[in-house]
Amino acid sequence: MAFSVSAGERRVECAPEMTLLQAFLRAGVWLPNSCNQGTCGTCKLQVVSGEVDHGASPADTLTEEERAAGLALACQARPRTDTEVSGLGDAARTTHALRDLTATVLAIEDVARDTRRILLGLAEPLAFEAGQYVELVVPGSGARRQYSLANTAEEDKVLELHVRRVPGGVATDGWLFGGLAVGDVVEAAGPLGDFHLPPEAEDDGGPMVLIGGGTGLAPLVGIARTALARHPDRGVLLYHGVRGTADLYDLDRFAEIAREYPSFRFVPVLSDEPDPAYRSGFPTDAFVEDVASGRGWSGWLCGPPPMVEAGVRAFKRRRMSPRHIHREKFTPASA
Template sequence: MAAAISVAGRRVECAEDQSILEAFLRAGVWMPNSCNQGTCGTCKVQVLCGEVEHRDSPLETLTEEERAGGLALACQARPLAETEVALPGSEMGRTTHMLRDLTATVVEVEEIARDTRRILLGLEEPLAFSPGQYVELLVPGTSERRPYSLANTAAEDKVLELQVRRVPGGVASDWLFGPVAVGDRVEVRGPLGDFHVPEEDKDEGEPMVLIGGGTGLAPLLGIARTALERHPDRVMVLYHGVRTESDLYDTDRLAELATTYQGFSFVTVLSRESLPGHRSGYAPDAFVEDVASARGWSGWLCGSPALVDAGVKAFKRRRMAPRLIYREKFEPADGRVPLPRYITNPQDGS
């Protein structure tokens, strides 16, 4: 049964099979979102009135105390009656790119590194998004969806570039490193996520450092190219951290950026090999060694939770303002265990 949900005066209908987050995004109403799996807690909202069912919200992300206090995960919860929620901050209910369902065609599958593929998806109509966001693919023959960051700029809106790392036993990996072929039709949902460059009128051309682990390079490519196009003289350094040289890719692409933009440079960092032309160790440590002060810089991190956490510490160590640190953690999608269902009614605390 559908129910109305509102935030900051914006009211939308939420279908029975939709989460609060999906209902708002499909209506073009912004809500903070990142993993959309219930693991990061980015989309927590305060239920002001009405009643929501928490469904599969994990207890480790939304505790019983938080539920009793009227908090909910918008990516998991759905309203059971007309409900109003509130968001932290001052950007409640702003306009965003509308969440859409599209059918794409696989136009290229390319091996680019060890256990890494580039997959290009052609669209019949453009998808509006902000560089750094991601889309979800429906795995054929299942009800499973998996997120993949876009390596595109906003102008590259009809052929989506995904950089995919093999996950042994992964539902999507078995497909994308198995029977997927050029010409296949793929169901795509997006855009999603808040990891993207600010709107152009907020971009002051500050120096930037970007650190990506493995395929965490993908969204950084779209972000870096967009930021450099806006301010060609911007100082920017990108660190790509991988295990071995066989895991590196797109170095020619990065070298071309360095040739085009005088202020851009990149560093490849190998954690399990020591080879000429590459740094050894971990990318956040390389940044600390290279930059004495990052005051006034913005920092961008994408990869495993360990890399992102280490990167945040490295940025703060070099005096980067926390408000200028942007991050995207690649959380594992497989193996989540559904937890008990809870209902929050802020009026009675149940």
């Protein structure tokens, strides 16, 4: 039995197995969302009427006091009755509809230490924004894992994922670095996430800095290429922070982008294994060294939470407007 879920004048149907977030996104209704694991709190909303099951909502993201006050995490909560909610932000905003996907593995390439590029072919194009992600279903486990797309929106039939192996990981050791083979069929859902450029009409073409840690580089590739296609002369500074040269990849790809767009600069930064050919330290510190003022810039951060938090501090130190700071934290599923 499906329940009716409404927010103002927007009303959607929510099947029993769906969360509130899934119901809205599948109907093309925008709702703030980021991690979809209940760890970030981005999708927190107010339940005005009705009853919800909070599911696996973590107590440190949604406290008992907040639950008692009628708050819920849309990515975890499922309605038990017809429900009315508020707190969607711009209730008139739409988004690319979330949908189930069946993809075929077209290629698997080891590109760096414990890092793979996986290409997934779709029978039908997927509408998304550069920077968003898809959720893969791990066969035989029921687990779902999120992986950012390295694509631009025009590359909508072959999805590119960058995956780093997690020792003992159900999805990586147990599947993506284990038995996955070219030709396998993969079940997924997408697109998800709010980490993407504003609409082209709202993009002023101002300078950008993007900082990725490890495979946090993936969504920044699509964002940077989209930004440059819109405004070929805009300044785009992309830092990739890794431990050592064995973790670097796609250097030729970024060299080609720099040849096409002279205003683009790619800066690898090594934290643990110095090499005289590259910068040493942390990418957030390198930005502070390179840029005297971030006024008028936008900042994009993707990677482990400590790196993202350090990046926010670095951007603010250089007087970047907080509303122009965008972040996507990569958190282990166990978190």
